[in-house]
Amino acid sequence: MKNNGLTGKLLSSPYIVWAVIFIIVPLGMVFYYGLTDKTGAFTIDNVTAIMSAEHAKALWISLGLSLISTMICFFLAYPLAAILANMNVSQHSFIVLIFILPMWMNFLLRTLAWQALLEKTGVINNILAFFHLPALNIINTPYAIILGMVYNFLPFMVLPIYNSLVKIDPNVVNAAKDLGANRIQTFFKITLPLSIPGIISGITMVFIPALTTFVISKLLGGSKILLIGNVIEEEFTQAGNWHLGSGLSIVLMIFIIVNMAASAIFDKDGEGSLL
Amino acid sequence: MSKELINLVDISKSYDGEIVLDELNLNIHENEFLTLLGPSGCGKTTTLRILGGFVTPDMGRVVFDNQDITTLPPNKRQLNTVFQKYALFSHMNIAENIAFGLKIKNKPKTYINDKIKYALKLVNLEGFEKRMPDSLSGGQQQRIAIARAIVNEPKVLLLDEPLGALDLKLRQDMQYELIRLKNELGITFIYVTHDQEEALTMSDTIVVMNQGYIQQVGTPETIYNEPENAFVADFIGDSNIIDAVMLEDKLVSILGVRFACVDIGFGRNRPVDVVIRPEDVELVTPEEGALQGMVTHLIFKGVHYEMEVMAGGFEWLVHSTGMFPVGTKVGIKVDPFNIQIMNKPASEDEEAAAIEE
Numbered sequence: 001m002k003n004n005g006l007t008g009k010l011l012s013s014p015y016i017v018w019a020v021i022f023i024i025v026p027l028g029m030v031f032y033y034g035l036t037d038k039t040g041a042f043t044i045d046n047v048t049a050i051m052s053a054e055h056a057k058a059l060w061i062s063l064g065l066s067l068i069s070t071m072i073c074f075f076l077a078y079p080l081a082a083i084l085a086n087m088n089v090s091q092h093s094f095i096v097l098i099f100i101l102p103m104w105m106n107f108l109l110r111t112l113a114w115q116a117l118l119e120k121t122g123v124i125n126n127i128l129a130f131f132h133l134p135a136l137n138i139i140n141t142p143y144a145i146i147l148g149m150v151y152n153f154l155p156f157m158v159l160p161i162y163n164s165l166v167k168i169d170p171n172v173v174n175a176a177k178d179l180g181a182n183r184i185q186t187f188f189k190i191t192l193p194l195s196i197p198g199i200i201s202g203i204t205m206v207f208i209p210a211l212t213t214f215v216i217s218k219l220l221g222g223s224k225i226l227l228i229g230n231v232i233e234e235e236f237t238q239a240g241n242w243h244l245g246s247g248l249s250i251v252l253m254i255f256i257i258v259n260m261a262a263s264a265i266f267d268k269d270g271e272g273s274l275l
Numbered sequence: 276m277s278k279e280l281i282n283l284v285d286i287s288k289s290y291d292g293e294i295v296l297d298e299l300n301l302n303i304h305e306n307e308f309l310t311l312l313g314p315s316g317c318g319k320t321t322t323l324r325i326l327g328g329f330v331t332p333d334m335g336r337v338v339f340d341n342q343d344i345t346t347l348p349p350n351k352r353q354l355n356t357v358f359q360k361y362a363l364f365s366h367m368n369i370a371e372n373i374a375f376g377l378k379i380k381n382k383p384k385t386y387i388n389d390k391i392k393y394a395l396k397l398v399n400l401e402g403f404e405k406r407m408p409d410s411l412s413g414g415q416q417q418r419i420a421i422a423r424a425i426v427n428e429p430k431v432l433l434l435d436e437p438l439g440a441l442d443l444k445l446r447q448d449m450q451y452e453l454i455r456l457k458n459e460l461g462i463t464f465i466y467v468t469h470d471q472e473e474a475l476t477m478s479d480t481i482v483v484m485n486q487g488y489i490q491q492v493g494t495p496e497t498i499y500n501e502p503e504n505a506f507v508a509d510f511i512g513d514s515n516i517i518d519a520v521m522l523e524d525k526l527v528s529i530l531g532v533r534f535a536c537v538d539i540g541f542g543r544n545r546p547v548d549v550v551i552r553p554e555d556v557e558l559v560t561p562e563e564g565a566l567q568g569m570v571t572h573l574i575f576k577g578v579h580y581e582m583e584v585m586a587g588g589f590e591w592l593v594h595s596t597g598m599f600p601v602g603t604k605v606g607i608k609v610d611p612f613n614i615q616i617m618n619k620p621a622s623e624d625e626e627a628a629a630i631e632e
Contacts, residue, residue, distance in 0.1 A: 171362035174329055175420075177349040178356045179376035179427065189375075193366045 034246035046247020062228040066210035069149035077157035085165035140222035148216040157202035164198025200266040277305040286335035295321045297487045310466045310474040313484035319467045327356045354431040355424035361416040363408040370404035376427040394422035414445045431463040508550040519549040530587030538616040548617045553594040555613035564606015570599045
């Protein structure tokens with residue numbers, strides 16, 4: 001079957017062309033711009049610019065908010081995933097559907113909807129005012145950003161955890177009980193360790209988009225809170241400094257690669273992956 | 276017989292209105308190798324799960340050592356289960372797997388280490404402490420699952436089709452292994468299988484089940500040689516099950532021909548089922564035989580020849596070391612003690628109920 005290799009190459013060529021044009025070349029450009037100055041000479045100033053007070057602050061806020069959001073997502077998602085995993089197929093498929101329904105709507109639209117809901121004279125505050133309740137003033141605060149992140153990224157935490165939970169053989173859990181473990185011992189010694197691949201995968205899939213987002217912070221944080229994503233976006237679209245924007249992107253990429261590497265170590269078989 | 280250890284009393288269980296077990300009664304003795312045998316859906320696994328505590332019966336009681344344990348959760352019971360497909364903890368190494376139950380019970384470290392060594396020696400897997408379950412073959416994983424259960428010194432070991440996933444040769448080896456283990460440990464084994472050969476090889480007592488009812492309880496010899504009904508006869512080994520009429524004590528009419536037999540107490544002219552094992556059918560010359568017929572199929576099986584003989588309007592299955600080519604005219608002869616007479620159920624529905632008594 002000598003032909004197989006050749007046919008395989010031929011069939012994958014459209015994707016390879018795609019990958020080169022839209023992934024490899026842009027990545028190369030980011031590194032080129034990030035590591036040169038306006039004259040085209042090599043420099044690492046654009047990368048080390050992350051040390052400046054303004055940029056470092058944006059990075060810390062981004063890391064802080066995405067960590068908090070990831071943790072909230074985890075504590076909301078795990079019980080939900082566990083409940084789903086214990087349901088029979090006809091019950092859970094309906095709930096999974098309800099759960100992923102918002103995901104089919106445009107991300108931007110969902111975030112804009114939250115903006116409309118949370119505004120000072122928005123839907124929620126109108127309802128609160130109607131009942132003479134104190135107004136909710138979280139728009140343009142870190143709370144609104146966390147809310148937006150959790151709302152948008154929660155399904156990405158639920159699904160991998162759910163996937164790893166349903167893969168656990170019920171008899172393994174029964175065996176633990178059979179050997180004398182009570183429910184709490186069974187959970188911490190068996191179920192939780194066996195779902196770690198899903199947890200790691202879920203953390204990756206929430207943390208990375210949360211860390212890099214600029215839309216949620218722009219719409220729900222106003223212009224008061226700058227995340228690292230907003231700083232990079234502004235360098236490209238407003239300041240027109242592609243070199244600095246690329247340099248900061250490289251810094252962000254390092255965080256992403258570290259996170260991905262960690263998840264690859266914990267999830268060798270890819271069993272916690274979303275698809 | 277040693278003393279009774281477990282009594283199942285009037286156990287009933289149904290799932291979604293479907294009756295799985297119907298007023299099942301069973302007594303299990305100390306140090307017994309008892310096998311629950313039956314086709315899938317006969318209720319054998321449910322019975323085992325009720326014993327293990329994973330299923331609560333709708334009605335009836337489980338009595339263990341004179342104590343009612345019907346509602347006791349699995350972790351409080353003095354029995355351990357070896358699950359189908361092993362159910363090892365894949366995130367722990369072999370030593371951790373075996374130590375699991377002992378650690379839960381807060382046993383001292385030296386005691387646990389001694390137990391791990393002892394258990395691995397018992398299942399012939401010394402030096403496997405640091406291996407991970409995934410790196411072991413199916414047979415080895417099965418031995419670890421057994422080791423993990425027995426270190427807890429249960430009074431009863433429940434085995435749920437433990438050899439089902441193994442290949443034939445390994446399965447036969449493991450059968451001997453299990454018999455040896457049971458003798459060394461001196462505890463009760465309750466074994467679930469659908470494989471009649473496995474049941475015959477290993478058991479002290481076989482419980483044949485079908486449709487939620489116990490069909491027959493007995494030693495392997497009794498079950499094989501004296502099946503109480505057509506289901507048992509058909510399920511255990513090959514057999515010829517023939518309509519017949521019991522003319523009087525020790526005389527039965529099979530396919531219109533009178534045969535001497537040894538059974539009594541069926542009354543006169545009573546319709547019955549007759550079971551004759553294929554190896555008990557003797558092929559002789561037509562003149563010597565009680566029935567005359569012709570060989571229609573012949574297959575070489577290694578130990579014996581398997582033949583089908585059309586005689587008296589019935590296709591007889593015959594196992595014999597003698598070979599008769601297709602088309603040979605033969606006579607059929609059966610010794611009186613090889614004819615097993617069984618009551619005929621009045622109808623298909625009553626079959627199970629009638630057998631229950």
